[in-house]
Amino acid sequence: MRLSLGAKFTITVTIILVATIAANTFYFLGTSARFHEQQLLERGRALGRLISLVSPDAILGFDFLLLNRYTREVSAVPDVVYGVIVDAKGEPISTYIDDKDPLIKKQIDAAGSKDLSPLLQKLDGQSGLVRLQFPITSNNVVLGRFLVGISRQSLENEFRRQLIVQSMVLAAIVLFLSVAIHVVFRANVLKPINKLIAASEDVSRGQFTLVETKARDELGVLARAFNVMTEAVKREQAKLHRQANFDGLTGLPNRMMAFDRIKQEISRAKRSAQRFAVFFIDLDNFKNVNDSMGHAVGDELLIAIGARVQACIRDSDIVARLGGDEFVVLAPDIASDAKAEELAERLIKAVSEPQLLAGRKVVAHCSIGIAIYPDNGESMEELMANADNAMYQAKSTRDGSAIFFTAEMNIRLRERMQMEQDLNLAVELGQLSLNFQPLFETDGQRHCGAEVLLRWHHPERGAISPASFIPLAEATGQIVSIGDWVLEQACRNWAKWHNAGIDPGFLAINVSRVQFRRRLSVRLTELMANFRIPSHALELEITESVLLDDHSQVAEELRNLRAAGLTLSLDDFGTGYSSLSYLKRFHFDVLKIDRSFVSGLPDDLDDVLLVKAILAMAKGFDLKVVAEGVENHDQLRFLASQGCDVVQGFLLAKPMNEAAYSNFLRSRKVEVNASQTGAAQHGYATGRST
Amino acid sequence: MTILACSHRRHEWRPIIVLLLLAATTLWPTNVTAADEPLIMGVFPRRSIAETSKLFTPMSDYLGEKLGRTVKLVPSKNFQTFWKDVTEQRYDIVHYNQYQYIRSATHYKVIAHTQEFGRDSVAGILFVRKDSGITEISQLRGRTIIFGGGKDAMLSYIAPRYLLMKAGLKENDFKTVFAVNPQNALVALHYRKADAAGGGEVVLNQPVVKDAIATQDIRVLASTEPLLFLPWAVKRSMPAALTQSIQSLLLDMKNSDAGKQVLKSAIMTGLGSAEDKDYDPHRQMTIAVLGPDGIAK
Structure with a gap:
């Protein structure tokens, strides 16, 4: 059962009051009962001594009527239920018995006669009776005894009456005090608490009601504290509301x-x-x-x-x-x-x-x-x-x-989502593959390595351009696993070719800015160790977008890669922000001129000027330059004439799959062996071949 | 002139007034002295002074009222004092027992006797307990017999002794003990303090006895002939007219409500006429028991 605070307090106070007053009452009644019993005994003793004192003459003078008067007088004493004078032989010579007394009557009824001796014997063991006897003597001769029985009945009745009266008084006092305490408690405690509860409920409903704080007691302090808290909650609520619904920066709705x-x-x-x-x-x-x-x-x-x-x-x-x-x-x-x-x-x-x-x-x-x-x-x-x-x-x-x-946008969106789902399975289903486009030294057109290109052959849609799925993979984060797969496959291939006695040159691998953020250096170090690949066998092509990220993190990762011995190439140079400060801040080994600048060579003046400027700047920073998208001999001659180090393009070699590239490498190996002397004469050594 | 004549007539009444005053002063004290001389009434002290006063003051007041003179009750604290006053004839009216009367009969004249329970006479009785097995007086030989009062108790001692004597038991043939009064003798018998008790036959019916013991346990062993109840006597020197007035008042008491009230107060049902010869049986018993000296003054 759930009890209210007021009920609990009142019950507690009532119990304490009842216990206290009851204990006091019982102590008082007990003391009173002992006092009255003592009085009873004293009265009996006084009576007995008096009768003992006056009886000898009457006994000696056979004045039994006088003795009867004595016993009759004894009977007038309250609570005396019998008074018997017996002679020296114990024979009663004067008797008074109150046969109306309940105790006596009960014994008489039980015995069926008023015979004195058995009656006295039975009364002897009764707890409700005080039995006293006093010797009656004359000149030291015992003439008889005076036996008196005093009933405790009236004492017990009085005790009961007192108990009832005291209980009623107690009940009245307890009732009065309980009601009074409850009223006072309700007025001074419950009422303020109920106000606090109501105010609390208001607060929970978002209504910030304040309570009265007139009282100077603890509840007043509590009320004031509650009001302070309410104000604080109100402010916090407003703050939370603002934080929850408004943008902290612009102040606009969020x-x-x-x-x-x-x-x-x-x-x-x-x-x-x-x-x-x-x-x-x-x-x-x-x-x-x-x-x-x-x-x-x-x-x-x-x-x-x-x-x-x-x-x-x-x-x-x-x-x-x-x-x-x-x-x-x-x-x-x-x-x-x-x-x-x-x-x-x-x-x-x-x-x-x-x-x-x-x-x-x-x-x-x-x-x-x-x-x-x-x-x-x-x-x-x-x-x-x-x-x-x-x-x-x-x-x-x-x-x-x-x-x-438009509705078409959703179609494209669905396609994009489908592609995203398919891309998730592409690695597992072996739909991805690597192509290798050879790189050549410009001056002697000697093969020096290859750029690793990712290809996705969709079973339904056929070959999907990297320009379609790479941005998607970058946007969805799939580029991490795909890029890791590319790195691992490239390393595996390089090791395979190397172990087959073929010089694959170096492999230039494009890495995404997303990969760059995922501790790329650690993963590459791990792969190089696993496949026993020398660090100069790999070149990482990094777009300028990577450098737009957190400078300190990028710089640290670049340092780690350089420390691992890897060659770093700045890809698509000139298409982005192309800040010269990047070249100064981050130590790249290679600049790769975007194909869009190469395509206009050597007729487009702007492209010519730009390429020349890039090459001059690269020389200034002691960077090697790779030009991609070389598709004709004029472009190749121009680049060669301007001191471009390495070229890449359809003119020299198209991208090829692993098998084709393997064959390319084998054919190049024979070619190299045959022209080793000539090559040495033309100075094509890149220093990269192992 | 007119004035002188009036003054003269007034002086003519003076000797008459003086004579009337002289006559009044001479006669008045004489009448008052006679009326104030109280009659002294005595009652034998078988009860306490207080109880005696309570019982018999209405009687003295009644007589005084009727006689037109004070009747003063003078209770005695004991028998010695009472008897001394009797022998010195201090009482004008006296109420005592039969034995005391016959001893004082030379100076006092019985004029009435009490009636108790509507009876004029009462027998002397020897009582025994029913469970005592005593059926003959002779069985009392060697036994204890209790008597009420003392040896001057007519019904409680002299009459029972007369029965014992007639049965051949002399004073030394049994043990004599005395209770303070006949009622106690009977109670003592009930409590087996004696084998027999002597007393008047009315004792057994007295409430005080009935209240004290189970009287059905007591039976009569032997009884005397009925003896006239307690006497009321006046001094023989009392004028005959006054004696007659007192006797008339006493005998007539039971005929009026006031008188009945007085009798009830004195625990009597009435008063009957008596004369000296009515107590001859008492004299004979007393002489038989106590000897001729027993009735000596």
């Missing part, structure tokens, strides 16, 4: 509130049969800002863009930051796609306004995906996914564009 508002807007639009638009905004290349100018500047840019977006939308529109560089704008009551386009243009314009950050003018661009309710989805999840998909499509077209979601 993802949670955005989703909630979209859901509300869906309900509202459904009722009013209206359309609304969701704009999924993602900043283009925002990471570059963070990486190049620092996160603080990036945050500053996000704040500025958030404010500008906020400023360009209607009051009824809502802008929220979903996280990172993603924003969403909810625009209710969009009557037409044209209105949505107008808003998208305003958003693009607002985002692309130049912003002065850290003393530099920064222009940001964004890609916007637009989803319209109910055309592009009737649920929040659907609308967001479709807007995201549209944004993804926008991002893949050009910077600073906005695209409406």
